[in-house]
Amino acid sequence: MLCYGLFLADDPVVDPHRYGGGTMHTAPQLVHDLAALFVRPPGSITSKMMNLDGSRANGAKYEVQFFMEMGADLARFFGLYATALQAARHMGINARRLPDFLRLEQVTEYPLIGLDDLADSRFDETIEKEAAQLRAAKLQHNQELSAAETTRIVEHRARVGHRAFATEVLRRFDFTCGFCGMAPHSLRGNRLIVASHIKPWADSSNRERRDPRNGIAACPTHDAAFDRGLITVNGGLRVHRSRGLRASIEADTGIEHNFGESLRDALIVPSGVEPPRKTYLRWHHEHIYRDSLS
Template sequence: MVLLGQDELREDDLQAVLERELPALVPEGTTTDSTTERAFVQMLRIGQSAFASQVLRNYGAACAFCGFTLDDGERPTLLRAGHIKPWRDSDDRERIDVANGIAACPTHDAAFDAGLMTLDPAGDHLTVSMSPRLRAAADHVPATARYFTGEGLRQKIVLTPPTVTPSTKYLRWHREHVYG
């Protein structure tokens, strides 16, 4: 079985979530052993795979920011199912909530994760904001502009049913804690 979306899971994030959440899952007074820890991590990986598959399907296997798509017939290539509220900061429900996901090409995924861009709800669509640092670079460097202006980056993302729209609570979290 191929698990999707595993690139998004960093070892130190897996370890942090394991230390934070596993103790509450075992009976009081017992200590966890390596078998329990491996099973817990496997559960996290399976959850991530289900999340990635749902998010990619939700966005039609294309980058929400630019429309990039490359499907080899089996699964999308060069596309990531990113978390709006980062995986490491999310609880167990938020980590697998499709409304906390955004499909993006590697460049736009990385820019969003790094807080160089954020999304805000605006009625029937989402608006894309760029941080001052990214905007300045796009203004001065043509190669950067290619990815973040004009056809390289949508100014607004229109999502129509049955597509699940990102939840406001995750978008707000991203704006307050990641963006800038």
């Protein structure tokens, strides 16, 4: 149950697919803390997460069922998590040995952020395709799951994965629009800054979907313009406006207001943060941008 909770952690974000073998020591301290608590190696924590989300086909049947049931009713999960934490404290296990990584001891409301990106029309189609693959993989391990069950698993996996991605991108950009610098820190949690993929979710591999360097944080207006290819960012992080957008700026004061001088010349990336990868940016100019860079 705690391993399931790791999918929902946002500080640190725990992506079980990112660590293994020689890189296990780079996993967040939280993974090492939980492993120590259960007197198991850290890899057992990330393996359990991958059994839960069905990405290891040889995981036990009840693990994916647990994953689905919790995903269908997160309020119930948070109740179980709070009970487990309370029981641990009662047994004398303090916050150093078992950190309250979902911060429920301090916070009562748990916002789910950054799911807008999954409103893509290709979401359902991609989910169905991946559900069929999971169903086939599970059958090879003599586990028969219905089409409805595998769809729910894959969809929930996409949502928790996306939540971790969006949280990490927003943190890297310090909740600031990379295009205009709007930083509504006093209104956090109001979705005035969103994180979206540079190379769209439906076109990305699983690794690319989770890569925070495939993300840009932006205000809703600039996010939409980027998603629709009205603006793009070149490999040197310069922001480009499409010919169509430039014509609208001349003709329309509303567009001029949002896309004229308010748009920065270069994408704002806080110092010390790795900028978006050039491969994703190139994909964006080649497939999404409605103009050419030259």
